[in-house]
Amino acid sequence: MEFFNQAKAVRLKSYHDKYLVADEDGETVRQSRDGSSRRARWTVELIQGNNHHIRLKSCRGKYLTASEEPLLLGMAGKKVVQDNMPVSVKDTAIDWEPRTEGFLVKLKTSRGKFLLANGRMPPWRNSVTHDTPRRTVTHDWVLWEVDVMDILETILPASQLSGASPLSDIGSQLVVSFSSSRLCIARESAMYIFEKATSVRLRSHHDKYLTADDDEETVSQERNGTVKNAKWTVEIVGHSNVICLKSCFGRYLTASNLPFFLGMTGKKVLQTLPERLDSSVEWEPIREGVQVRLRTRYGQYLRANGGVPPWRNHITHDIPHRTLTQDWILWDVDVVQIRVPDPATPPVQQQQQPPGEQSQTAPNSEASSPTTSPRFLCMQSDDSFEGSSVKNEGRAIHYRVAINVEGDVDENEELSFTFKGSMVEELKNKLEEETGLIDIQVCSRNPLNGKIYPLRLHLPPNNTEMHVVVVPSPGRG
Known part of the structure; x- marks a missing residue:
């Protein structure tokens, strides 16, 4: 209903x-x-x-x-x-x-x-x-x-309308009328993630990254998210809740009309460079918990296919009709590069964040952190991930040891040391030496909702300091 x-x-x-x-x-x-x-x-x-x-x-x-x-x-x-x-x-x-x-x-x-x-x-x-x-x-x-x-318009009580401006000024209190748009009552825009990002990586349900192939036409999934092909530049379309994603080859992620296989519903997603940008290169980010769905203007979703060849690792746009494939349209967003705000542009207002997620800055955390959800990992870099590393003098690692798997810590007890590596595995080994714990997990805390999420691959480059949470394995130490 x-x-x-x-x-x-x-x-x-x-x-x-x-x-x-x-x-x-x-x-x-x-x-x-x-x-x-x-x-x-x-x-x-x-x-x-x-x-x-x-x-x-x-x-x-x-x-x-x-x-x-x-x-x-x-x-x-x-x-x-x-x-x-x-x-x-x-x-x-x-x-x-x-x-x-x-x-x-x-x-x-x-x-x-x-x-x-x-x-x-x-x-x-x-x-x-x-x-x-x-x-x-x-x-x-x-x-x-x-x-x-x-x-249907939501009619407000007279008490709320007294002294109010015309309907056009209270659009946030009324449900406006749309044309040809698919409704999901629980749907929330995920634009707040991309408004803060110049470039992103997209990780599929199969733990693979959306990658622009070297033929500058096809798109696929790859395990290696450190290559430049996994980096997508974000372009926001006007003042709408729509984005375009541009590959490292300067071509746009495009929902084509070409069927992936004759007789099958899924259609190909390609890299193209149209003479004039149209709706085929526009994607609407829709929040689904800590992940997003990318919806075309025609109601289809960016889908990472699994299973056996020839579907495996291919990307289509489709609507999942089976329970088994419904998670194939969910993506984790890793922010690679932060969008530097224009001084002439007013800051983004708080209501653009999803309801119920008020900004909470962790102690001593960077005020400019664009982290948006437990798995939206901020990667502040102007280059691709290849060869990125911290400066030779290292960075300050501030850590707290969690008392349970939920990441609860003693906020008054934080230790620090200097670390020169760039890999999560290296940091994990160093923290095991510092804490005396075995089989730990290195996590970071989301400043928006306070939840922790595990660090993967490389550490965020160019950070002079980091705040992490050490989560020990239950029953081991």
């Missing part, structure tokens, strides 16, 4: 990448590639007294209805049509129960069937029925992506 509670009108896109449309005859319902027409728009009606069901009204003013007429004689699936409001209030053929399935929904009838988008050969192709899929190949045909066309 979270997809529909705030929605005034929606589009429904099927597993076959087609939209649910109401035909001109005022009765037929089918699938169509054209999602821009008003026939693909369905008005959402919430049912009073029933918080778990909705009704969908077509542009003809008729309701999406689960009829009892079979699509074909002898077949299980029954037609879904447009129909008028039934005379009997007990007739629930126009009632649908949304059931969330990851980023998608299933629409269930009162008779326990599901809205099903048929594929394959005619006469099934493009038809819409309600049925229970009995074969594995058709299980995903009951999954729908919800594109919210209009969002």
Whole structure:
């Protein structure tokens, strides 16, 4: 229901990448590639007294209805049509129960069937029925992506509006209306991460880095995140919540229309240099816990494929339809280079940070630290990671020993020493010598939420001092 509670009108896109449309005859319902027409728009009606069901009204003013007429004689699936409001209030053929399935929904009838988008050969192709899929190949045909066309306005109490400026000035208190944008109620923008970064690395669910291949066209995943190919320059598009990512070859990360494999839904992600920048190079960062999803303008997500070849290590843009692959669109962001603010530009206001995460600066930590989440590791460097190292005189390491795996420490007890290395493993060995502990984990504390996260690969270069937390292995010392 979270997809529909705030929605005034929606589009429904099927597993076959087609939209649910109401035909001109005022009765037929089918699938169509054209999602821009008003026939693909369905008005959402919430049912009073029933918080778990909705009704969908077509542009003809008729309701999406689960009829009892079979699509074909002898077949299980029954037609879904447009129909008028039934005379009997007990007739629930126009009632649908949304059931969330990851980023998608299933629409269930009162008779326990599901809205099903048929594929394959005619006469099934493009038809819409309600049925229970009995074969594995058709299980995903009951999954729908919800594109919210209009969002219901939230009306404020009169007490809050007294003395307030016009609606245009209190946009932060009203839900504005969008067009053709997919709604996720829990969705939060992750722009605050990229606004602070000139360049980043993106680490996939498979613990590999998004890499621009040397052919200056393809994009893949690699274990080695220290090479320049894993560094992506961030360009913010105007004042929107959209970014462009440029590779070390000066080419943009692009969501192409080329299928990765014929017959498969995923499409290629490439490096391109278009004559004119368009929506194919624009990505909307969406926060998902301490990670981000990168969404195209068309509702697909940057996806790191796993499994066996030829999918392994390839990058596509797609919507994961299976639970197994839903984490494949989640990315960890490592900030490589900090964006130096323009003195003429006012500082970013606090409300641009996600709700509930107030800035908390750890004792003696650098005030300019851009660290944004437990795994958004700040790498302050103007160069690629290759060959980066601290100055010969070393850096000051300030450390505290955690009393548990959550990273709780005695804030009044901090020790220091000078360290000349640049690798986390070297620092780990040195800290084991200093503390007498065995099998420790070297962590840093996120100044925004106070949580700790393990350091990996190289230490942040050009830092004259660091504050770390030593987490001992349970039961060892």
